[in-house]
Amino acid sequence: MNKPKKIKIKYRKSEVIAGYVFLAPSFLLFFTFMLIPIFMGFYISLTNYNGFKQMDFIGFQNYANLFADSYFTVALKNNVIYTLGTVPFTILLALLLAVAVNTGIKGAGLFKTFYFFPYITSSVAVGIIWTLLFNPKVGPINNFLRSLGIPEEGLPGWLLSTTGALPAVMIVSIWKMAGYYMIIFLAGLQGINKELYEAADVDGAGKLTKFFKITLPLLSPTTFMILILSVIGSFQVFDLINIMTEGGPGRATNVLVYRIYQEGFEYMKFGYASAEAYFLFGIILLVTLIQFIGQKYWVHTDE
Amino acid sequence: MNHKMSNNKKRVRIGRILLYLVLILVMCSMVVPFAWMLSASFKNNNEVFLYPIRWIPDPIRISNYIRVWTEIPFPRYYMNTLLYSVIVTAGQCATCSMAGYAFGKLKFPGRDLFFLLFLSTMMVPWHAIMIPQFMINKALGFYNHPQAVIVMNLFSAFGVFLLRQFIMGIPSDLVEAARIDGCGEFRGFFQIILPLCKPGLATLIVFTFTFMWNDYLAPMIYLDNDRYKTIQLGLASFRSLYMTDYGLIMAGTVCSLIPILIIYCTAQKYLIEGIAHTGLKG
Numbered sequence: 001m002n003k004p005k006k007i008k009i010k011y012r013k014s015e016v017i018a019g020y021v022f023l024a025p026s027f028l029l030f031f032t033f034m035l036i037p038i039f040m041g042f043y044i045s046l047t048n049y050n051g052f053k054q055m056d057f058i059g060f061q062n063y064a065n066l067f068a069d070s071y072f073t074v075a076l077k078n079n080v081i082y083t084l085g086t087v088p089f090t091i092l093l094a095l096l097l098a099v100a101v102n103t104g105i106k107g108a109g110l111f112k113t114f115y116f117f118p119y120i121t122s123s124v125a126v127g128i129i130w131t132l133l134f135n136p137k138v139g140p141i142n143n144f145l146r147s148l149g150i151p152e153e154g155l156p157g158w159l160l161s162t163t164g165a166l167p168a169v170m171i172v173s174i175w176k177m178a179g180y181y182m183i184i185f186l187a188g189l190q191g192i193n194k195e196l197y198e199a200a201d202v203d204g205a206g207k208l209t210k211f212f213k214i215t216l217p218l219l220s221p222t223t224f225m226i227l228i229l230s231v232i233g234s235f236q237v238f239d240l241i242n243i244m245t246e247g248g249p250g251r252a253t254n255v256l257v258y259r260i261y262q263e264g265f266e267y268m269k270f271g272y273a274s275a276e277a278y279f280l281f282g283i284i285l286l287v288t289l290i291q292f293i294g295q296k297y298w299v300h301t302d303e
Numbered sequence: 304m305n306h307k308m309s310n311n312k313k314r315v316r317i318g319r320i321l322l323y324l325v326l327i328l329v330m331c332s333m334v335v336p337f338a339w340m341l342s343a344s345f346k347n348n349n350e351v352f353l354y355p356i357r358w359i360p361d362p363i364r365i366s367n368y369i370r371v372w373t374e375i376p377f378p379r380y381y382m383n384t385l386l387y388s389v390i391v392t393a394g395q396c397a398t399c400s401m402a403g404y405a406f407g408k409l410k411f412p413g414r415d416l417f418f419l420l421f422l423s424t425m426m427v428p429w430h431a432i433m434i435p436q437f438m439i440n441k442a443l444g445f446y447n448h449p450q451a452v453i454v455m456n457l458f459s460a461f462g463v464f465l466l467r468q469f470i471m472g473i474p475s476d477l478v479e480a481a482r483i484d485g486c487g488e489f490r491g492f493f494q495i496i497l498p499l500c501k502p503g504l505a506t507l508i509v510f511t512f513t514f515m516w517n518d519y520l521a522p523m524i525y526l527d528n529d530r531y532k533t534i535q536l537g538l539a540s541f542r543s544l545y546m547t548d549y550g551l552i553m554a555g556t557v558c559s560l561i562p563i564l565i566i567y568c569t570a571q572k573y574l575i576e577g578i579a580h581t582g583l584k585g
Binding site for chain 1 (some may be wrong): 354424556
């Protein structure tokens with residue numbers, strides 16, 4: 001087919017007016033609170049703005065300083081650990097739950113309801129509950145471990161120890177997010193042609209074979225998308241950290257957004273915090289780009 | 304042959320039982336933290352951490368709940384959040400359905416460009432722009448006023464997409480027929496489009512309300528004045544105030560979860576549909 005020639009579309013006047021009028025409120029808000037901040041943020045990141053003193057343009061100095069700043073590099077390292085620790089387990093758990101719920105067992109709806117619930121509860125509430133559960137001296141988790149016969153010195157210090165705090169937050173995150181990704185996996189599973197399974201049944205394929213040869217390959221676009229979503233999400237963790245550890249003990253659970261928050265809203269170093277924010281933006285842009293390119297290699301056909 | 308069949312059946316049954324066991328185990332892990340919270344909220348400090356856990360408190364003490372509602376400004380936090388959530392939800396329904404209609408059914412110059420612009424900013428993480436957004440809100444005089452968390456949230460790219468998708472699914476013939484009958488674009492929108500996108504709006508309502516109720520960082524940045532604080536802020540500061548009053552903290556947490564629980568019980572369908580929809584299309 002030839003490329004259609006550019007033809008002048010005849011617009012109807014009433015439609016054009018209505019179009020702009022209907023779009024106006026959204027666009028105005030979008031312009032003020034999204035579009036301007038996107039450009040403004042980048043400009044601020046090139047200055048030493050600190051909230052009241054004047055803004056001096058200092059080029060990429062803030063960015064250059066990022067990697068000499070151990071608070072930032074530690075936060076970045078923690079965040080990468082957090083990503084590597086939460087993403088695979090969350091996806092694996094979500095996938096297993098989705099496949100299990102999708103087998104047509106009785107009570108599937110009930111299971112789904114319970115798995116999904118933690119996702120819509122606030123991180124503040126969830127963080128408060130788990131902080132008590134993780135209490136190393138009297139909390140139920142360590143009490144349970146004690147009852148299994150683990151000696152006192154072998155018990156994790158959880159949120160109060162530099163080695164236990166990040167894993168504890170990670171556990172809560174996996175617990176909270178698995179149900180959400182399960183729902184997306186379930187939607188993906190619905191899209192798989194049932195006839196494929198019937199054909200496999202005729203060929204005498206076992207359950208595992210069907211899972212690895214049909215479900216997993218055909219689910220790959222969903223899995224890929226979930227991978228991207230969860231990586232992006234893991235770089236934006238804040239609420240749980242703020243409630244459970246405040247970045248501590250020491251710097252053990254300090255992560256990127258927490259750094260941005262501290263530099264920006266505790267020390268009012270808007271310029272520097274913006275550079276950190278744009279670094280985060282860069283990471284997410286990169287991940288989105290990977291998704292954009294990756295999608296092409298993951299073209300999924302129903303036939 | 305027969306023997307093999309029954310063996311197979313047995314294996315299937317064992318598989319089923321194992322599956323149930325795993326599913327129930329995971330379910331317990333999801334429920335136990337909430338059950339523990341609920342149970343602890345009816346206990347006094349000496350009873351909260353007793354082990355083995357006494358799931359049903361004895362005696363059941365309601366004093367924690369009374370203290371939550373009388374000793375701290377919990378009712379005010381509650382009403383504030385409810386008010387912000389309702390305003391933002393209603394506002395988003397209006398702005399998003401209007402924009403969704405413009406993008407989905409109207410032809411005007413620059414439409415696709417605007418749409419692309421909306422689309423491309425959707426992946427911008429909020430945290431990356433929260434500082435300039437803060438400066439704009441401050442310049443507008445919104446800092447430390449409820450407007451700060453209301454106005455900027457009246458727009459939602461997610462909502463625009465959701466409703467655009469939905470409105471595109473409404474047959475154009477309906478809109479055309481109304482036009483022929485002399486129905487203007489505006490009346491067409493209110494009388495034909497809006498009633499037909501109720502399910503889409505329901506999804507948006509559930510999402511927006513939940514988001515607003517649970518939002519923490521934005522209220523924390525913007526609302527310093529105790530008069531305007533939201534439930535999540537109140538809960539967090541209340542926790543640091545009564546650090547070791549565990550039963551009391553749990554009672555407050557239970558109360559903060561009630562609206563979400565109500566939404567979950569009544570409108571779970573819309574939540575799940577919304578996620579499945581945007582998740583796959585996003």
